[in-house]
Amino acid sequence: MVEEVNDDRLLWEVGLPGADDLTPLTLQLIPAELASAFRISPESSKTMTDVNRASHNTFSSLQRWHSQVEDMASMNNSNFKAFGEERIREETLTEKDETDGSDPRKIRRVESGDTEEADSAICNEDDSSAKTLNKRPRLVWTPQLHTRFIEVVAHLGIKNAVPKTIMQLMNVEGLTRENVASHLQKYRLYTKRMQGQPNEGPSLSDHLFNSMPAPQSLREFGESGHLRNTNGHMEMPYQPQMVAMPMMGMANRGHVGMPIGYGGGEPVGFHNQYNMVQHREWSGNNFGYYHPVASNDK
DNA sequence: TTCGCAATAT
DNA sequence: CATATTGCGA
Secondary structure, eight states, rough: OOOOGGGOOOOSSOOOOGGGGOOOTTTTOHHHHHHHHOOOOOOOOOHHHHHHHHHHHHHHHHHHHHHHHHHHHHHHHOOOOSSSSSSSSSOTOOOOOOOGGOOOOOOOOOOSSOOOTTTTOOOOOOTTTTEEOOOOOOOOHHHHHHHHHHHHHSSTTTTTTOOHHHHHHEEETTTOOOHHHHHHHHHHHHHHHHHTTTTTTOOGGGGGHTTSSSOOOSSSSOTSSOOOOSSOOOOSSSSSSSOOOOOOOOOOOOOOOOOOOOOSSSOOOOOOOTSSSOOOOTSSGGGGOOOOOOOOOO
Protein backbone atom coordinates (compact mmCIF):
# COMPACT_ATOMS: atom_id res chain seq x y z
CA MET A 1 0.00 0.00 0.00
CA VAL A 2 1.04 3.51 -0.28
CA GLU A 3 1.14 5.62 2.72
CA GLU A 4 -0.69 8.84 2.49
CA VAL A 5 1.20 11.84 3.42
CA ASN A 6 -0.30 15.17 3.87
CA ASP A 7 1.40 18.04 2.26
CA ASP A 8 3.17 19.63 5.13
CA ARG A 9 4.51 16.33 6.05
CA LEU A 10 7.59 17.09 4.07
CA LEU A 11 10.61 16.48 6.07
CA TRP A 12 14.16 17.47 5.70
CA GLU A 13 16.94 15.06 5.93
CA VAL A 14 20.61 15.47 5.87
CA GLY A 15 23.28 13.19 4.71
CA LEU A 16 21.08 10.97 2.68
CA PRO A 17 22.75 7.76 1.74
CA GLY A 18 24.50 7.63 -1.53
CA ALA A 19 23.06 5.85 -4.45
CA ASP A 20 25.24 2.90 -3.72
CA ASP A 21 23.84 2.49 -0.29
CA LEU A 22 20.32 2.25 -1.46
CA THR A 23 18.45 -0.70 -2.69
CA PRO A 24 18.21 -0.23 -6.41
CA LEU A 25 14.72 0.73 -7.38
CA THR A 26 15.08 -1.49 -10.31
CA LEU A 27 14.84 -4.36 -7.98
CA GLN A 28 11.67 -6.28 -7.58
CA LEU A 29 11.05 -6.09 -3.88
CA ILE A 30 8.42 -8.73 -3.71
CA PRO A 31 8.98 -12.17 -5.09
CA ALA A 32 6.55 -13.02 -7.80
CA GLU A 33 4.95 -15.93 -5.96
CA LEU A 34 4.50 -13.98 -2.83
CA ALA A 35 3.04 -11.13 -4.76
CA SER A 36 0.46 -13.21 -6.46
CA ALA A 37 -0.30 -15.03 -3.28
CA PHE A 38 -1.35 -11.76 -1.82
CA ARG A 39 -3.02 -10.53 -4.93
CA ILE A 40 -0.53 -7.79 -5.27
CA SER A 41 -0.67 -6.33 -8.71
CA PRO A 42 2.27 -7.44 -10.81
CA GLU A 43 3.55 -3.90 -10.97
CA SER A 44 5.87 -3.86 -13.89
CA SER A 45 9.37 -3.72 -12.71
CA LYS A 46 11.06 -0.41 -13.08
CA THR A 47 13.62 0.00 -15.72
CA MET A 48 16.63 2.10 -15.29
CA THR A 49 15.05 4.81 -17.35
CA ASP A 50 11.92 4.79 -15.27
CA VAL A 51 13.98 5.33 -12.27
CA ASN A 52 15.95 8.05 -13.86
CA ARG A 53 12.89 9.84 -15.03
CA ALA A 54 11.34 9.75 -11.63
CA SER A 55 14.57 10.85 -10.22
CA HIS A 56 14.64 13.79 -12.50
CA ASN A 57 11.17 14.84 -11.65
CA THR A 58 11.95 14.74 -8.02
CA PHE A 59 15.16 16.53 -8.51
CA SER A 60 13.75 19.31 -10.55
CA SER A 61 11.14 19.83 -7.93
CA LEU A 62 13.83 20.34 -5.44
CA GLN A 63 15.64 22.71 -7.67
CA ARG A 64 12.50 24.59 -8.31
CA TRP A 65 12.17 25.01 -4.61
CA HIS A 66 15.70 26.12 -4.30
CA SER A 67 15.55 28.66 -7.02
CA GLN A 68 12.38 30.11 -5.66
CA VAL A 69 14.12 30.59 -2.45
CA GLU A 70 17.22 31.88 -4.06
CA ASP A 71 15.83 34.45 -6.35
CA MET A 72 13.64 35.69 -3.63
CA ALA A 73 16.80 36.12 -1.72
CA SER A 74 18.61 38.03 -4.38
CA MET A 75 15.90 40.58 -4.28
CA ASN A 76 17.32 41.53 -1.02
CA ASN A 77 20.86 42.30 -1.84
CA SER A 78 23.45 43.29 -4.31
CA ASN A 79 25.66 40.30 -4.58
CA PHE A 80 24.40 37.30 -6.35
CA LYS A 81 25.66 33.95 -5.56
CA ALA A 82 26.16 31.80 -8.51
CA PHE A 83 23.89 29.04 -7.61
CA GLY A 84 23.87 27.28 -10.88
CA GLU A 85 25.98 24.66 -9.34
CA GLU A 86 23.61 23.23 -6.85
CA ARG A 87 25.45 20.66 -4.94
CA ILE A 88 22.40 18.94 -3.81
CA ARG A 89 24.02 15.68 -4.45
CA GLU A 90 27.20 14.10 -3.40
CA GLU A 91 29.38 17.01 -4.24
CA THR A 92 28.92 18.08 -0.71
CA LEU A 93 32.60 18.56 -0.46
CA THR A 94 32.35 22.22 -0.97
CA GLU A 95 34.88 23.74 1.25
CA LYS A 96 33.36 26.95 2.26
CA ASP A 97 34.36 29.66 4.54
CA GLU A 98 31.64 30.89 6.71
CA THR A 99 33.03 34.27 7.40
CA ASP A 100 31.68 35.55 4.17
CA GLY A 101 28.52 36.62 5.86
CA SER A 102 26.79 36.96 2.56
CA ASP A 103 24.08 34.59 3.39
CA PRO A 104 21.18 34.97 1.15
CA ARG A 105 18.12 34.99 3.21
CA LYS A 106 15.68 32.28 2.85
CA ILE A 107 12.35 33.76 2.31
CA ARG A 108 8.98 32.41 1.59
CA ARG A 109 7.52 33.02 -1.71
CA VAL A 110 4.37 33.61 -3.50
CA GLU A 111 4.16 31.44 -6.45
CA SER A 112 2.13 31.71 -9.52
CA GLY A 113 1.81 28.51 -11.40
CA ASP A 114 2.50 25.51 -9.38
CA THR A 115 3.58 23.31 -12.18
CA GLU A 116 1.91 19.98 -12.31
CA GLU A 117 4.77 18.24 -10.65
CA ALA A 118 5.43 14.60 -10.78
CA ASP A 119 4.69 11.85 -8.39
CA SER A 120 7.40 13.30 -6.28
CA ALA A 121 5.00 14.18 -3.55
CA ILE A 122 7.04 17.25 -3.00
CA CYS A 123 4.48 19.90 -3.17
CA ASN A 124 1.51 17.77 -2.71
CA GLU A 125 -0.41 20.90 -3.10
CA ASP A 126 -4.11 20.71 -2.84
CA ASP A 127 -3.25 24.18 -1.83
CA SER A 128 -6.82 24.39 -0.85
CA SER A 129 -6.31 27.06 1.68
CA ALA A 130 -2.62 27.37 1.34
CA LYS A 131 -3.20 29.99 -1.28
CA THR A 132 -0.19 30.45 -3.42
CA LEU A 133 2.16 30.47 -0.54
CA ASN A 134 4.96 28.00 -0.72
CA LYS A 135 5.81 26.87 2.65
CA ARG A 136 9.23 25.72 3.52
CA PRO A 137 9.08 22.16 4.69
CA ARG A 138 9.51 21.65 8.36
CA LEU A 139 13.04 21.03 9.34
CA VAL A 140 13.66 17.75 10.98
CA TRP A 141 16.38 17.77 13.53
CA THR A 142 18.05 14.55 12.73
CA PRO A 143 20.66 13.29 15.12
CA GLN A 144 23.24 14.49 12.66
CA LEU A 145 21.89 17.97 12.59
CA HIS A 146 21.46 18.05 16.29
CA THR A 147 25.00 16.89 16.73
CA ARG A 148 26.21 19.73 14.66
CA PHE A 149 24.11 22.05 16.62
CA ILE A 150 25.60 20.75 19.81
CA GLU A 151 29.10 20.99 18.53
CA VAL A 152 28.66 24.56 17.57
CA VAL A 153 26.92 25.52 20.73
CA ALA A 154 29.65 23.88 22.68
CA HIS A 155 32.28 25.84 20.88
CA LEU A 156 30.73 29.15 21.24
CA GLY A 157 30.31 29.78 24.89
CA ILE A 158 26.87 30.26 26.23
CA LYS A 159 27.73 33.79 25.69
CA ASN A 160 28.04 33.59 21.96
CA ALA A 161 25.65 30.85 21.26
CA VAL A 162 22.91 32.89 19.78
CA PRO A 163 20.74 31.81 16.89
CA LYS A 164 22.37 33.81 14.21
CA THR A 165 25.87 32.76 15.06
CA ILE A 166 24.96 29.18 15.57
CA MET A 167 23.25 29.09 12.28
CA GLN A 168 26.24 30.53 10.51
CA LEU A 169 28.67 28.20 12.09
CA MET A 170 26.60 25.16 11.50
CA ASN A 171 26.84 26.03 7.91
CA VAL A 172 23.96 23.95 6.77
CA GLU A 173 22.38 25.06 3.62
CA GLY A 174 18.81 25.99 4.05
CA LEU A 175 18.92 26.27 7.77
CA THR A 176 17.33 29.46 8.96
CA ARG A 177 17.82 31.52 12.01
CA GLU A 178 14.33 30.71 13.07
CA ASN A 179 15.03 27.04 12.83
CA VAL A 180 17.93 27.44 15.13
CA ALA A 181 16.20 29.82 17.46
CA SER A 182 13.38 27.43 17.90
CA HIS A 183 15.63 24.50 18.49
CA LEU A 184 17.81 26.48 20.81
CA GLN A 185 14.85 27.48 22.85
CA LYS A 186 13.80 23.93 23.25
CA TYR A 187 17.32 22.86 23.93
CA ARG A 188 17.64 25.37 26.72
CA LEU A 189 14.48 24.23 28.32
CA TYR A 190 15.78 20.73 28.15
CA THR A 191 19.12 21.47 29.72
CA LYS A 192 17.49 23.58 32.35
CA ARG A 193 15.15 20.81 33.22
CA MET A 194 18.07 18.44 33.38
CA GLN A 195 19.87 20.53 35.87
CA GLY A 196 16.92 20.73 38.06
CA GLN A 197 16.43 17.04 38.33
CA PRO A 198 19.63 15.54 37.05
CA ASN A 199 18.42 12.28 38.28
CA GLU A 200 14.90 12.14 37.05
CA GLY A 201 13.63 9.19 35.23
CA PRO A 202 14.32 9.13 31.59
CA SER A 203 11.63 11.22 30.09
CA LEU A 204 11.04 9.33 26.95
CA SER A 205 10.01 12.61 25.57
CA ASP A 206 13.43 14.01 25.11
CA HIS A 207 14.53 11.63 22.42
CA LEU A 208 16.95 13.80 20.65
CA PHE A 209 18.54 15.53 23.54
CA ASN A 210 18.57 12.51 25.68
CA SER A 211 20.53 10.63 23.14
CA MET A 212 23.34 12.97 22.64
CA PRO A 213 26.67 13.29 24.28
CA ALA A 214 26.52 15.92 26.86
CA PRO A 215 27.64 19.24 25.61
CA GLN A 216 29.54 19.27 28.81
CA SER A 217 31.12 22.44 27.76
CA LEU A 218 28.19 24.63 28.02
CA ARG A 219 30.12 26.65 30.45
CA GLU A 220 31.24 30.17 30.29
CA PHE A 221 33.54 31.40 27.68
CA GLY A 222 34.35 34.99 27.53
CA GLU A 223 36.90 35.73 24.88
CA SER A 224 36.43 38.30 22.27
CA GLY A 225 34.50 36.05 20.09
CA HIS A 226 37.40 34.27 18.54
CA LEU A 227 37.68 30.60 18.59
CA ARG A 228 41.02 29.12 19.24
CA ASN A 229 42.07 25.72 20.11
CA THR A 230 45.00 24.94 22.23
CA ASN A 231 47.37 25.71 19.44
CA GLY A 232 45.98 29.09 19.12
CA HIS A 233 44.62 28.18 15.76
CA MET A 234 41.41 29.42 14.51
CA GLU A 235 39.40 26.48 13.57
CA MET A 236 36.11 25.38 12.39
CA PRO A 237 36.51 21.68 12.04
CA TYR A 238 32.94 21.02 11.21
CA GLN A 239 31.67 19.20 8.24
CA PRO A 240 32.26 21.51 5.34
CA GLN A 241 28.73 21.92 4.41
CA MET A 242 25.75 19.80 4.77
CA VAL A 243 22.78 20.20 2.65
CA ALA A 244 19.44 20.16 4.23
CA MET A 245 17.51 18.38 1.65
CA PRO A 246 13.80 18.13 1.68
CA MET A 247 12.89 14.54 2.14
CA MET A 248 9.79 13.12 0.69
CA GLY A 249 7.41 12.69 3.47
CA MET A 250 7.27 9.01 3.82
CA ALA A 251 5.81 9.02 7.20
CA ASN A 252 7.72 6.75 9.36
CA ARG A 253 5.93 6.65 12.53
CA GLY A 254 6.08 3.31 13.65
CA HIS A 255 9.22 2.78 15.28
CA VAL A 256 10.25 3.49 18.64
CA GLY A 257 13.54 4.36 19.90
CA MET A 258 15.73 2.20 21.91
CA PRO A 259 15.96 2.07 25.54
CA ILE A 260 16.90 5.25 27.03
CA GLY A 261 17.48 4.06 30.40
CA TYR A 262 18.99 6.76 32.17
CA GLY A 263 19.44 8.48 35.32
CA GLY A 264 23.03 9.28 35.65
CA GLY A 265 24.83 12.30 34.47
CA GLU A 266 25.61 11.25 30.96
CA PRO A 267 22.91 10.80 28.48
CA VAL A 268 22.97 7.55 26.70
CA GLY A 269 20.03 6.42 24.75
CA PHE A 270 20.01 6.37 21.12
CA HIS A 271 18.64 6.70 17.77
CA ASN A 272 15.10 7.51 17.81
CA GLN A 273 12.42 7.63 15.30
CA TYR A 274 14.46 10.07 13.37
CA ASN A 275 16.06 7.56 11.21
CA MET A 276 13.68 7.31 8.43
CA VAL A 277 12.86 4.36 6.40
CA GLN A 278 14.02 1.35 8.15
CA HIS A 279 17.14 0.66 6.19
CA ARG A 280 19.87 -0.28 8.50
CA GLU A 281 22.65 -0.08 6.01
CA TRP A 282 22.35 3.53 6.62
CA SER A 283 25.69 3.89 8.21
CA GLY A 284 27.27 4.43 4.88
CA ASN A 285 27.41 8.13 5.36
CA ASN A 286 29.85 9.96 7.45
CA PHE A 287 27.33 12.22 8.99
CA GLY A 288 26.37 9.77 11.57
CA TYR A 289 29.14 10.26 13.96
CA TYR A 290 29.69 12.49 16.79
CA HIS A 291 32.76 14.34 15.90
CA PRO A 292 34.37 15.33 19.11
CA VAL A 293 36.08 18.54 18.46
CA ALA A 294 38.68 19.98 20.63
CA SER A 295 36.81 22.39 22.67
CA ASN A 296 38.31 25.75 23.02
CA ASP A 297 35.82 26.36 25.64
CA LYS A 298 37.02 26.19 29.10
C1' DT B 1 18.18 44.24 14.74
C1' DT B 2 18.48 40.37 17.16
C1' DC B 3 17.68 37.81 21.49
C1' DG B 4 14.98 35.15 24.67
C1' DC B 5 10.85 33.34 26.07
C1' DA B 6 6.11 32.05 26.55
C1' DA B 7 2.05 31.21 24.25
C1' DT B 8 0.08 29.48 20.25
C1' DA B 9 -0.41 27.44 15.91
C1' DT B 10 0.26 23.73 12.60
C1' DC C 1 4.73 15.07 19.43
C1' DA C 2 8.14 18.24 17.06
C1' DT C 3 8.46 22.59 14.83
C1' DA C 4 6.99 27.10 13.45
C1' DT C 5 5.13 31.61 14.44
C1' DT C 6 4.03 35.39 16.94
C1' DG C 7 4.18 39.02 20.37
C1' DC C 8 6.89 41.71 23.57
C1' DG C 9 10.24 43.45 26.56
C1' DA C 10 15.19 43.66 26.67
